[in-house]
Amino acid sequence: MILEKIIEFGPSNKLVGVVSYPEKTDTTKPAIVILNSGVMHHVGACRSAVVIARLFASAGYPVLRFNYYGIGYSGYGDTSVRSPLDIKQEIPLALNELSKLTGVKSFVLHGLCSGARDAFSAALSDERIIAISQIDSHAYRNIHFYLNKIPRFMTNPMLWLNAIKVRLPKKSSPPTQNKASPQMEVQAWPDYPPKRNVESGYQKLTARNVKLLITYTGSWNDEYNYENQFFDMYSNTDFKNLVTINYMPQANHVMTGHGDRHYFNNHFLNFVKSL
Amino acid sequence: MTTNHLFIGPPSAQVFLCRLEAKNINSTKSVILFYPFGQEYMRAHKAFKQLASLLTRKGYDVYRFDYPGTGDSCGDETNTSFCDYLSASNLVIGHLSSQQQYSSISAIGLRLGALVAATVASQNKSLSRVVLWDPIADGELFIQDSIEQSDLKDHGSTGNWGIHGFPLSQKFRQDIAPYDLTTLSFPEHQEFSLIHSCENMSTEKVKRSELPKLSVTLVPPENDWNYVDMEGSILMPSTIIKTIVDRF
Numbered sequence: 001m002i003l004e005k006i007i008e009f010g011p012s013n014k015l016v017g018v019v020s021y022p023e024k025t026d027t028t029k030p031a032i033v034i035l036n037s038g039v040m041h042h043v044g045a046c047r048s049a050v051v052i053a054r055l056f057a058s059a060g061y062p063v064l065r066f067n068y069y070g071i072g073y074s075g076y077g078d079t080s081v082r083s084p085l086d087i088k089q090e091i092p093l094a095l096n097e098l099s100k101l102t103g104v105k106s107f108v109l110h111g112l113c114s115g116a117r118d119a120f121s122a123a124l125s126d127e128r129i130i131a132i133s134q135i136d137s138h139a140y141r142n143i144h145f146y147l148n149k150i151p152r153f154m155t156n157p158m159l160w161l162n163a164i165k166v167r168l169p170k171k172s173s174p175p176t177q178n179k180a181s182p183q184m185e186v187q188a189w190p191d192y193p194p195k196r197n198v199e200s201g202y203q204k205l206t207a208r209n210v211k212l213l214i215t216y217t218g219s220w221n222d223e224y225n226y227e228n229q230f231f232d233m234y235s236n237t238d239f240k241n242l243v244t245i246n247y248m249p250q251a252n253h254v255m256t257g258h259g260d261r262h263y264f265n266n267h268f269l270n271f272v273k274s275l
Numbered sequence: 276m277t278t279n280h281l282f283i284g285p286p287s288a289q290v291f292l293c294r295l296e297a298k299n300i301n302s303t304k305s306v307i308l309f310y311p312f313g314q315e316y317m318r319a320h321k322a323f324k325q326l327a328s329l330l331t332r333k334g335y336d337v338y339r340f341d342y343p344g345t346g347d348s349c350g351d352e353t354n355t356s357f358c359d360y361l362s363a364s365n366l367v368i369g370h371l372s373s374q375q376q377y378s379s380i381s382a383i384g385l386r387l388g389a390l391v392a393a394t395v396a397s398q399n400k401s402l403s404r405v406v407l408w409d410p411i412a413d414g415e416l417f418i419q420d421s422i423e424q425s426d427l428k429d430h431g432s433t434g435n436w437g438i439h440g441f442p443l444s445q446k447f448r449q450d451i452a453p454y455d456l457t458t459l460s461f462p463e464h465q466e467f468s469l470i471h472s473c474e475n476m477s478t479e480k481v482k483r484s485e486l487p488k489l490s491v492t493l494v495p496p497e498n499d500w501n502y503v504d505m506e507g508s509i510l511m512p513s514t515i516i517k518t519i520v521d522r523f
Contacts, residue, residue, distance in 0.1 A: 003286075004282070006291075008280070016280055039321060040317060043317070043347060045317070047352070073280055185509050185510070256437065256439055258442060261440075
Protein backbone atom coordinates (compact mmCIF):
# COMPACT_ATOMS: atom_id res chain seq x y z
CA MET A 1 0.00 0.00 0.00
CA ILE A 2 1.20 3.50 -0.83
CA LEU A 3 1.64 5.92 2.01
CA GLU A 4 1.33 9.62 1.25
CA LYS A 5 2.57 12.34 3.57
CA ILE A 6 2.38 16.09 3.32
CA ILE A 7 5.75 17.69 3.95
CA GLU A 8 6.80 21.24 4.70
CA PHE A 9 10.43 22.08 4.10
CA GLY A 10 12.93 24.75 3.15
CA PRO A 11 13.58 27.98 5.07
CA SER A 12 10.74 28.55 7.57
CA ASN A 13 9.09 25.41 6.17
CA LYS A 14 7.44 27.51 3.48
CA LEU A 15 7.61 24.89 0.76
CA VAL A 16 4.81 22.34 0.69
CA GLY A 17 4.64 19.04 -1.12
CA VAL A 18 3.38 15.49 -0.92
CA VAL A 19 5.62 12.42 -0.79
CA SER A 20 4.26 9.12 -2.06
CA TYR A 21 6.19 6.29 -0.42
CA PRO A 22 6.41 2.79 -1.82
CA GLU A 23 5.80 -0.10 0.53
CA LYS A 24 9.53 -0.61 0.71
CA THR A 25 12.14 1.89 -0.44
CA ASP A 26 15.17 0.57 -2.27
CA THR A 27 17.75 3.31 -1.76
CA THR A 28 19.76 2.15 -4.76
CA LYS A 29 16.88 3.19 -7.01
CA PRO A 30 16.24 6.84 -7.85
CA ALA A 31 13.40 8.89 -6.46
CA ILE A 32 11.14 10.95 -8.72
CA VAL A 33 10.52 14.68 -8.29
CA ILE A 34 7.66 16.27 -10.21
CA LEU A 35 8.00 19.99 -10.84
CA ASN A 36 5.37 22.71 -11.19
CA SER A 37 4.20 23.69 -14.60
CA GLY A 38 3.51 27.43 -14.70
CA VAL A 39 1.17 28.36 -11.87
CA MET A 40 -0.49 24.94 -11.68
CA HIS A 41 -0.06 23.53 -8.20
CA HIS A 42 1.49 20.19 -7.32
CA VAL A 43 -1.55 18.16 -8.41
CA GLY A 44 -0.54 18.84 -12.02
CA ALA A 45 -2.51 19.27 -15.21
CA CYS A 46 -5.49 16.90 -15.28
CA ARG A 47 -4.25 15.55 -11.92
CA SER A 48 -1.35 13.98 -13.80
CA ALA A 49 1.21 14.50 -11.02
CA VAL A 50 -0.95 12.59 -8.54
CA VAL A 51 -1.48 9.70 -10.93
CA ILE A 52 2.21 9.52 -11.84
CA ALA A 53 3.22 9.68 -8.16
CA ARG A 54 0.92 6.82 -7.20
CA LEU A 55 1.91 4.73 -10.22
CA PHE A 56 5.62 5.11 -9.47
CA ALA A 57 5.19 4.53 -5.74
CA SER A 58 3.34 1.31 -6.55
CA ALA A 59 6.33 0.33 -8.66
CA GLY A 60 8.76 0.95 -5.79
CA TYR A 61 9.88 4.56 -6.34
CA PRO A 62 9.42 7.36 -3.80
CA VAL A 63 7.92 10.44 -5.43
CA LEU A 64 7.77 14.07 -4.34
CA ARG A 65 5.50 16.60 -5.98
CA PHE A 66 5.78 20.04 -4.49
CA ASN A 67 5.08 23.72 -5.06
CA TYR A 68 7.61 26.43 -5.74
CA TYR A 69 7.36 29.58 -3.65
CA GLY A 70 4.08 31.38 -4.20
CA ILE A 71 2.40 28.45 -5.96
CA GLY A 72 -0.27 26.17 -4.57
CA TYR A 73 0.05 25.75 -0.82
CA SER A 74 3.64 26.99 -0.56
CA GLY A 75 4.36 30.31 1.06
CA TYR A 76 6.13 33.21 -0.51
CA GLY A 77 9.90 33.34 -0.69
CA ASP A 78 12.74 34.58 -2.83
CA THR A 79 11.72 33.77 -6.41
CA SER A 80 14.34 35.85 -8.15
CA VAL A 81 15.73 34.19 -11.24
CA ARG A 82 18.63 35.80 -13.00
CA SER A 83 18.48 34.09 -16.39
CA PRO A 84 16.33 31.48 -18.17
CA LEU A 85 18.91 28.77 -17.51
CA ASP A 86 19.28 29.48 -13.81
CA ILE A 87 18.25 26.73 -11.47
CA LYS A 88 15.11 27.19 -9.40
CA GLN A 89 16.46 27.42 -5.87
CA GLU A 90 13.58 25.33 -4.53
CA ILE A 91 14.69 22.22 -6.44
CA PRO A 92 17.89 21.37 -4.50
CA LEU A 93 15.94 21.98 -1.29
CA ALA A 94 13.38 19.43 -2.46
CA LEU A 95 16.08 16.88 -3.33
CA ASN A 96 17.75 17.37 0.05
CA GLU A 97 14.47 16.83 1.84
CA LEU A 98 13.52 13.75 -0.15
CA SER A 99 16.98 12.32 0.38
CA LYS A 100 16.67 12.93 4.13
CA LEU A 101 13.25 11.27 4.24
CA THR A 102 13.95 8.22 2.11
CA GLY A 103 17.72 7.73 2.04
CA VAL A 104 17.65 7.87 -1.75
CA LYS A 105 20.71 9.47 -3.31
CA SER A 106 19.76 9.85 -6.98
CA PHE A 107 16.84 11.52 -8.67
CA VAL A 108 14.78 11.71 -11.82
CA LEU A 109 13.12 15.06 -12.47
CA HIS A 110 9.93 15.34 -14.48
CA GLY A 111 8.36 18.50 -15.82
CA LEU A 112 5.90 19.81 -18.35
CA CYS A 113 6.61 23.04 -20.23
CA SER A 114 8.29 25.45 -17.76
CA GLY A 115 8.76 22.45 -15.47
CA ALA A 116 10.62 20.67 -18.26
CA ARG A 117 12.93 23.65 -18.65
CA ASP A 118 13.43 23.78 -14.88
CA ALA A 119 14.34 20.08 -14.84
CA PHE A 120 16.98 20.75 -17.49
CA SER A 121 18.47 23.71 -15.60
CA ALA A 122 18.52 21.80 -12.32
CA ALA A 123 20.23 18.80 -13.87
CA LEU A 124 23.02 21.03 -15.16
CA SER A 125 24.19 21.87 -11.69
CA ASP A 126 23.14 18.95 -9.54
CA GLU A 127 24.92 15.67 -10.06
CA ARG A 128 22.37 13.78 -8.01
CA ILE A 129 20.01 14.10 -10.99
CA ILE A 130 20.64 11.07 -13.17
CA ALA A 131 17.75 11.48 -15.60
CA ILE A 132 15.12 14.00 -16.63
CA SER A 133 11.76 13.72 -18.34
CA GLN A 134 10.76 16.78 -20.35
CA ILE A 135 7.40 17.37 -21.98
CA ASP A 136 7.29 20.25 -24.48
CA SER A 137 10.55 21.88 -23.52
CA HIS A 138 12.77 24.18 -25.62
CA ALA A 139 12.25 23.82 -29.36
CA TYR A 140 13.96 25.53 -32.26
CA ARG A 141 12.82 25.44 -35.86
CA ASN A 142 15.27 24.08 -38.40
CA ILE A 143 15.30 23.43 -42.12
CA HIS A 144 13.59 20.05 -41.79
CA PHE A 145 10.86 21.64 -39.70
CA TYR A 146 10.05 23.98 -42.60
CA LEU A 147 10.39 21.22 -45.20
CA ASN A 148 7.88 19.24 -43.18
CA LYS A 149 5.55 22.15 -42.72
CA ILE A 150 5.26 23.27 -46.35
CA PRO A 151 3.67 20.10 -47.81
CA ARG A 152 1.24 19.93 -44.89
CA PHE A 153 0.35 23.54 -45.43
CA MET A 154 -0.11 23.17 -49.19
CA THR A 155 -2.37 20.18 -48.89
CA ASN A 156 -4.58 21.52 -46.12
CA PRO A 157 -6.97 24.33 -47.18
CA MET A 158 -7.94 24.91 -43.55
CA LEU A 159 -4.40 26.01 -42.79
CA TRP A 160 -4.55 28.51 -45.72
CA LEU A 161 -7.77 29.90 -44.39
CA ASN A 162 -6.35 30.25 -40.91
CA ALA A 163 -3.25 31.95 -42.26
CA ILE A 164 -5.40 34.44 -44.20
CA LYS A 165 -7.65 35.02 -41.22
CA VAL A 166 -4.88 35.91 -38.83
CA ARG A 167 -3.42 38.38 -41.28
CA LEU A 168 -6.70 40.21 -41.84
CA PRO A 169 -7.66 42.98 -39.46
CA LYS A 170 -9.87 41.42 -36.81
CA LYS A 171 -12.97 43.41 -37.67
CA SER A 172 -15.44 40.61 -37.84
CA SER A 173 -15.55 39.62 -34.20
CA PRO A 174 -14.75 41.44 -30.99
CA PRO A 175 -12.08 39.98 -28.76
CA THR A 176 -13.43 37.19 -26.64
CA GLN A 177 -14.22 37.81 -23.03
CA ASN A 178 -11.36 35.55 -22.09
CA LYS A 179 -8.71 37.41 -23.96
CA ALA A 180 -10.04 40.85 -23.12
CA SER A 181 -10.91 40.21 -19.51
CA PRO A 182 -8.76 41.89 -16.90
CA GLN A 183 -9.64 38.88 -14.74
CA MET A 184 -7.32 36.67 -16.76
CA GLU A 185 -3.92 36.20 -15.25
CA VAL A 186 -1.93 35.36 -18.33
CA GLN A 187 1.40 33.63 -17.96
CA ALA A 188 4.30 35.57 -19.41
CA TRP A 189 6.95 33.16 -20.59
CA PRO A 190 10.46 34.37 -21.29
CA ASP A 191 11.88 33.67 -24.74
CA TYR A 192 13.92 30.52 -25.03
CA PRO A 193 17.59 31.11 -24.41
CA PRO A 194 19.83 31.00 -27.49
CA LYS A 195 19.95 27.50 -28.91
CA ARG A 196 23.74 27.28 -28.46
CA ASN A 197 23.28 27.73 -24.69
CA VAL A 198 20.74 24.93 -24.50
CA GLU A 199 22.84 22.69 -26.70
CA SER A 200 25.86 23.38 -24.53
CA GLY A 201 23.74 22.31 -21.57
CA TYR A 202 22.75 19.05 -23.23
CA GLN A 203 26.44 18.42 -23.96
CA LYS A 204 27.19 18.79 -20.27
CA LEU A 205 24.40 16.39 -19.40
CA THR A 206 25.48 13.78 -21.90
CA ALA A 207 29.08 14.07 -20.67
CA ARG A 208 27.66 13.11 -17.27
CA ASN A 209 25.56 10.31 -18.80
CA VAL A 210 22.28 11.88 -17.70
CA LYS A 211 19.44 10.05 -19.43
CA LEU A 212 16.73 12.02 -21.16
CA LEU A 213 13.11 11.19 -21.90
CA ILE A 214 12.11 13.83 -24.45
CA THR A 215 8.40 14.18 -25.16
CA TYR A 216 6.83 16.60 -27.60
CA THR A 217 3.09 16.88 -28.15
CA GLY A 218 1.06 18.13 -31.09
CA SER A 219 0.55 21.45 -29.33
CA TRP A 220 4.20 22.23 -30.01
CA ASN A 221 3.85 21.66 -33.76
CA ASP A 222 4.54 25.31 -34.49
CA GLU A 223 8.04 24.64 -33.21
CA TYR A 224 8.51 20.88 -33.31
CA ASN A 225 6.88 18.84 -36.05
CA TYR A 226 8.72 15.58 -36.58
CA GLU A 227 9.92 12.81 -34.34
CA ASN A 228 13.66 13.24 -34.53
CA GLN A 229 13.77 17.03 -34.68
CA PHE A 230 15.44 16.94 -31.26
CA PHE A 231 18.58 15.37 -32.72
CA ASP A 232 18.59 17.79 -35.65
CA MET A 233 18.13 20.82 -33.38
CA TYR A 234 21.21 19.83 -31.43
CA SER A 235 23.20 18.24 -34.22
CA ASN A 236 26.56 19.15 -32.69
CA THR A 237 25.89 16.92 -29.72
CA ASP A 238 26.62 13.23 -29.48
CA PHE A 239 23.75 11.98 -27.37
CA LYS A 240 25.13 8.44 -27.40
CA ASN A 241 22.22 6.21 -26.32
CA LEU A 242 21.05 8.52 -23.60
CA VAL A 243 17.94 9.93 -25.29
CA THR A 244 14.52 8.35 -25.60
CA ILE A 245 12.25 10.31 -27.92
CA ASN A 246 8.53 10.10 -27.24
CA TYR A 247 6.79 12.02 -30.01
CA MET A 248 3.04 12.34 -29.42
CA PRO A 249 1.60 14.52 -32.21
CA GLN A 250 -1.93 13.35 -31.43
CA ALA A 251 -1.73 14.60 -27.84
CA ASN A 252 -2.16 18.15 -26.65
CA HIS A 253 0.12 20.01 -24.27
CA VAL A 254 -1.59 19.03 -21.01
CA MET A 255 -2.68 15.64 -22.37
CA THR A 256 -6.38 16.00 -21.77
CA GLY A 257 -6.90 12.65 -23.53
CA HIS A 258 -7.02 9.83 -21.00
CA GLY A 259 -5.37 7.46 -23.46
CA ASP A 260 -2.50 9.91 -24.02
CA ARG A 261 -1.85 10.24 -20.31
CA HIS A 262 -1.99 6.49 -19.82
CA TYR A 263 0.45 5.96 -22.70
CA PHE A 264 2.85 8.60 -21.42
CA ASN A 265 2.79 7.38 -17.82
CA ASN A 266 3.66 3.83 -18.82
CA HIS A 267 6.36 5.07 -21.18
CA PHE A 268 7.83 7.18 -18.38
CA LEU A 269 7.74 4.27 -15.94
CA ASN A 270 9.50 1.97 -18.41
CA PHE A 271 12.11 4.68 -18.99
CA VAL A 272 12.83 4.93 -15.25
CA LYS A 273 12.89 1.13 -14.85
CA SER A 274 15.53 1.00 -17.56
CA LEU A 275 17.94 3.32 -15.71
CA MET B 276 -0.21 33.60 9.22
CA THR B 277 -0.02 29.89 10.06
CA THR B 278 -1.00 27.20 7.60
CA ASN B 279 -1.55 23.55 8.43
CA HIS B 280 -1.84 20.82 5.84
CA LEU B 281 -3.09 17.43 6.86
CA PHE B 282 -4.89 14.32 5.79
CA ILE B 283 -8.02 13.42 7.71
CA GLY B 284 -10.12 10.27 7.61
CA PRO B 285 -9.13 6.60 7.37
CA PRO B 286 -5.87 5.78 5.50
CA SER B 287 -7.70 4.25 2.56
CA ALA B 288 -9.95 7.29 2.12
CA GLN B 289 -7.94 10.20 3.42
CA VAL B 290 -9.02 13.71 2.57
CA PHE B 291 -6.53 16.53 2.04
CA LEU B 292 -7.29 19.53 4.23
CA CYS B 293 -5.57 22.90 4.42
CA ARG B 294 -6.20 25.25 7.33
CA LEU B 295 -5.19 28.87 7.11
CA GLU B 296 -5.35 30.53 10.50
CA ALA B 297 -6.87 33.94 11.06
CA LYS B 298 -4.35 36.71 11.16
CA ASN B 299 -3.26 37.86 14.61
CA ILE B 300 -6.17 36.40 16.58
CA ASN B 301 -7.39 33.15 18.01
CA SER B 302 -10.47 32.98 15.88
CA THR B 303 -13.89 31.66 16.79
CA LYS B 304 -15.14 32.04 13.22
CA SER B 305 -14.32 29.85 10.29
CA VAL B 306 -15.08 29.46 6.60
CA ILE B 307 -14.93 26.29 4.52
CA LEU B 308 -14.32 26.71 0.79
CA PHE B 309 -15.87 24.19 -1.59
CA TYR B 310 -14.06 23.69 -4.87
CA PRO B 311 -15.71 23.27 -8.26
CA PHE B 312 -15.25 20.20 -10.48
CA GLY B 313 -12.31 19.07 -12.65
CA GLN B 314 -10.71 21.70 -14.82
CA GLU B 315 -12.57 24.40 -12.91
CA TYR B 316 -10.84 23.19 -9.73
CA MET B 317 -7.44 23.78 -11.32
CA ARG B 318 -8.52 27.12 -12.66
CA ALA B 319 -9.98 28.27 -9.33
CA HIS B 320 -7.13 27.08 -7.11
CA LYS B 321 -5.24 30.35 -7.03
CA ALA B 322 -8.44 32.38 -6.69
CA PHE B 323 -9.34 30.25 -3.65
CA LYS B 324 -5.90 30.88 -2.20
CA GLN B 325 -6.45 34.60 -2.60
CA LEU B 326 -9.96 34.39 -1.16
CA ALA B 327 -8.70 32.38 1.82
CA SER B 328 -5.91 34.84 2.49
CA LEU B 329 -8.28 37.83 2.43
CA LEU B 330 -10.73 36.09 4.78
CA THR B 331 -7.98 35.42 7.32
CA ARG B 332 -7.36 39.18 7.44
CA LYS B 333 -10.97 39.55 8.50
CA GLY B 334 -10.45 37.21 11.40
CA TYR B 335 -11.61 33.88 9.95
CA ASP B 336 -9.84 30.55 9.99
CA VAL B 337 -10.22 29.23 6.45
CA TYR B 338 -10.35 25.59 5.39
CA ARG B 339 -9.89 24.20 1.90
CA PHE B 340 -10.10 20.52 1.09
CA ASP B 341 -10.06 18.16 -1.87
CA TYR B 342 -13.01 15.89 -2.56
CA PRO B 343 -12.28 12.14 -2.87
CA GLY B 344 -10.78 11.35 -6.25
CA THR B 345 -9.63 14.94 -6.72
CA GLY B 346 -6.47 16.88 -5.90
CA ASP B 347 -4.42 15.25 -3.15
CA SER B 348 -7.22 13.24 -1.62
CA CYS B 349 -7.39 9.48 -1.99
CA GLY B 350 -9.22 7.77 -4.76
CA ASP B 351 -9.70 7.80 -8.46
CA GLU B 352 -12.12 10.16 -10.21
CA THR B 353 -13.72 7.24 -11.98
CA ASN B 354 -14.69 5.50 -8.74
CA THR B 355 -16.06 8.41 -6.77
CA SER B 356 -19.58 9.70 -6.61
CA PHE B 357 -21.30 12.90 -5.54
CA CYS B 358 -22.19 11.16 -2.26
CA ASP B 359 -18.45 10.76 -1.62
CA TYR B 360 -18.09 14.52 -2.02
CA LEU B 361 -20.83 15.02 0.57
CA SER B 362 -19.31 12.48 2.96
CA ALA B 363 -15.91 14.15 2.74
CA SER B 364 -17.53 17.55 3.35
CA ASN B 365 -19.24 16.22 6.45
CA LEU B 366 -15.95 14.72 7.57
CA VAL B 367 -14.34 18.16 7.30
CA ILE B 368 -17.17 19.83 9.22
CA GLY B 369 -16.90 17.17 11.91
CA HIS B 370 -13.14 17.69 12.07
CA LEU B 371 -13.58 21.44 12.56
CA SER B 372 -16.09 20.94 15.31
CA SER B 373 -13.90 18.40 17.10
CA GLN B 374 -10.76 20.51 16.91
CA GLN B 375 -11.98 23.93 17.86
CA GLN B 376 -15.08 25.62 19.25
CA TYR B 377 -16.22 27.90 16.48
CA SER B 378 -19.16 30.22 17.12
CA SER B 379 -19.85 30.27 13.41
CA ILE B 380 -18.92 28.13 10.42
CA SER B 381 -19.64 29.54 6.97
CA ALA B 382 -19.40 27.90 3.57
CA ILE B 383 -18.44 29.35 0.21
CA GLY B 384 -19.04 27.10 -2.79
CA LEU B 385 -18.07 27.81 -6.36
CA ARG B 386 -20.02 26.20 -9.24
CA LEU B 387 -20.47 22.51 -8.31
CA GLY B 388 -19.03 23.42 -4.91
CA ALA B 389 -22.11 25.57 -4.31
CA LEU B 390 -24.35 22.52 -4.74
CA VAL B 391 -22.11 20.55 -2.36
CA ALA B 392 -22.04 23.38 0.20
CA ALA B 393 -25.80 23.87 0.13
CA THR B 394 -26.47 20.15 0.40
CA VAL B 395 -24.24 19.74 3.46
CA ALA B 396 -25.71 22.92 4.95
CA SER B 397 -29.12 21.29 4.82
CA GLN B 398 -27.66 18.42 6.86
CA ASN B 399 -25.61 20.50 9.32
CA LYS B 400 -27.06 23.04 11.69
CA SER B 401 -23.51 24.09 12.52
CA LEU B 402 -23.24 25.94 9.23
CA SER B 403 -24.61 29.46 9.61
CA ARG B 404 -24.04 31.03 6.23
CA VAL B 405 -23.65 29.78 2.66
CA VAL B 406 -22.30 31.80 -0.26
CA LEU B 407 -23.27 30.39 -3.64
CA TRP B 408 -20.67 31.68 -6.10
CA ASP B 409 -21.64 31.20 -9.75
CA PRO B 410 -23.57 28.14 -8.57
CA ILE B 411 -24.76 25.08 -10.39
CA ALA B 412 -28.21 24.67 -8.89
CA ASP B 413 -28.87 21.00 -9.53
CA GLY B 414 -27.47 17.75 -10.81
CA GLU B 415 -29.27 17.93 -14.15
CA LEU B 416 -27.81 21.35 -14.89
CA PHE B 417 -24.38 20.02 -13.93
CA ILE B 418 -24.78 17.15 -16.38
CA GLN B 419 -26.03 19.55 -19.07
CA ASP B 420 -23.03 21.81 -18.50
CA SER B 421 -20.72 18.78 -18.61
CA ILE B 422 -22.17 17.68 -21.94
CA GLU B 423 -21.35 21.11 -23.37
CA GLN B 424 -17.80 20.90 -22.03
CA SER B 425 -17.11 17.26 -22.75
CA ASP B 426 -14.84 15.86 -25.40
CA LEU B 427 -16.76 13.13 -27.19
CA LYS B 428 -13.53 11.60 -28.48
CA ASP B 429 -12.44 10.92 -24.92
CA HIS B 430 -15.57 9.09 -23.82
CA GLY B 431 -14.20 5.66 -24.58
CA SER B 432 -16.06 2.48 -23.71
CA THR B 433 -15.95 2.94 -19.95
CA GLY B 434 -18.95 5.25 -19.72
CA ASN B 435 -16.71 8.04 -18.45
CA TRP B 436 -16.95 11.44 -20.07
CA GLY B 437 -13.76 13.45 -20.56
CA ILE B 438 -14.25 17.03 -19.36
CA HIS B 439 -11.09 18.95 -20.31
CA GLY B 440 -9.01 16.00 -19.19
CA PHE B 441 -11.02 15.07 -16.10
CA PRO B 442 -13.16 11.95 -16.19
CA LEU B 443 -16.78 12.24 -15.18
CA SER B 444 -18.02 8.75 -14.46
CA GLN B 445 -21.43 7.30 -15.16
CA LYS B 446 -21.65 6.54 -11.44
CA PHE B 447 -21.11 10.21 -10.60
CA ARG B 448 -23.66 11.37 -13.18
CA GLN B 449 -26.29 8.97 -11.92
CA ASP B 450 -25.60 9.89 -8.34
CA ILE B 451 -25.73 13.65 -8.76
CA ALA B 452 -28.82 13.79 -10.99
CA PRO B 453 -31.47 14.01 -8.21
CA TYR B 454 -29.70 16.68 -6.15
CA ASP B 455 -31.27 20.13 -6.32
CA LEU B 456 -30.29 22.86 -3.88
CA THR B 457 -33.58 24.67 -4.37
CA THR B 458 -35.65 21.77 -3.07
CA LEU B 459 -33.66 21.16 0.10
CA SER B 460 -34.89 22.12 3.56
CA PHE B 461 -32.63 24.32 5.60
CA PRO B 462 -32.47 25.25 9.27
CA GLU B 463 -34.09 28.66 9.72
CA HIS B 464 -31.04 30.39 11.13
CA GLN B 465 -28.99 29.85 7.97
CA GLU B 466 -28.37 32.70 5.53
CA PHE B 467 -27.72 32.39 1.83
CA SER B 468 -25.97 34.74 -0.59
CA LEU B 469 -26.01 34.31 -4.34
CA ILE B 470 -23.00 36.09 -5.82
CA HIS B 471 -22.83 35.55 -9.54
CA SER B 472 -20.99 36.95 -12.51
CA CYS B 473 -23.71 36.23 -15.07
CA GLU B 474 -27.35 35.22 -15.37
CA ASN B 475 -28.08 31.65 -16.37
CA MET B 476 -30.55 28.85 -15.64
CA SER B 477 -28.92 28.05 -12.32
CA THR B 478 -28.97 31.61 -11.02
CA GLU B 479 -32.56 32.08 -12.18
CA LYS B 480 -33.53 28.92 -10.36
CA VAL B 481 -31.77 30.01 -7.16
CA LYS B 482 -33.41 33.43 -7.30
CA ARG B 483 -36.85 31.83 -7.63
CA SER B 484 -36.17 29.46 -4.74
CA GLU B 485 -37.12 29.82 -1.11
CA LEU B 486 -33.62 29.66 0.30
CA PRO B 487 -33.65 31.32 3.72
CA LYS B 488 -32.55 34.97 3.94
CA LEU B 489 -31.30 34.96 0.36
CA SER B 490 -29.40 38.02 -0.86
CA VAL B 491 -28.49 38.36 -4.53
CA THR B 492 -25.54 40.25 -6.03
CA LEU B 493 -24.56 40.32 -9.68
CA VAL B 494 -20.88 41.11 -10.25
CA PRO B 495 -19.99 41.18 -13.95
CA PRO B 496 -18.00 40.47 -16.06
CA GLU B 497 -18.78 36.81 -16.54
CA ASN B 498 -16.21 34.36 -15.15
CA ASP B 499 -15.42 31.70 -17.71
CA TRP B 500 -14.27 28.85 -15.51
CA ASN B 501 -13.85 26.45 -18.40
CA TYR B 502 -11.62 28.43 -20.72
CA VAL B 503 -8.50 26.43 -21.54
CA ASP B 504 -5.39 27.62 -23.31
CA MET B 505 -1.88 26.33 -23.72
CA GLU B 506 -0.33 29.28 -21.91
CA GLY B 507 -1.44 28.19 -18.47
CA SER B 508 -3.59 31.29 -18.01
CA ILE B 509 -5.77 31.28 -14.95
CA LEU B 510 -8.77 33.22 -13.76
CA MET B 511 -8.36 35.69 -10.92
CA PRO B 512 -11.72 37.46 -10.63
CA SER B 513 -10.65 40.06 -8.08
CA THR B 514 -13.90 42.03 -8.11
CA ILE B 515 -16.11 39.10 -7.24
CA ILE B 516 -13.60 37.85 -4.64
CA LYS B 517 -13.67 41.28 -3.00
CA THR B 518 -17.47 41.26 -3.08
CA ILE B 519 -17.52 37.90 -1.31
CA VAL B 520 -14.97 38.99 1.29
CA ASP B 521 -16.97 42.18 1.96
CA ARG B 522 -19.86 39.97 3.07
CA PHE B 523 -17.80 38.70 5.98
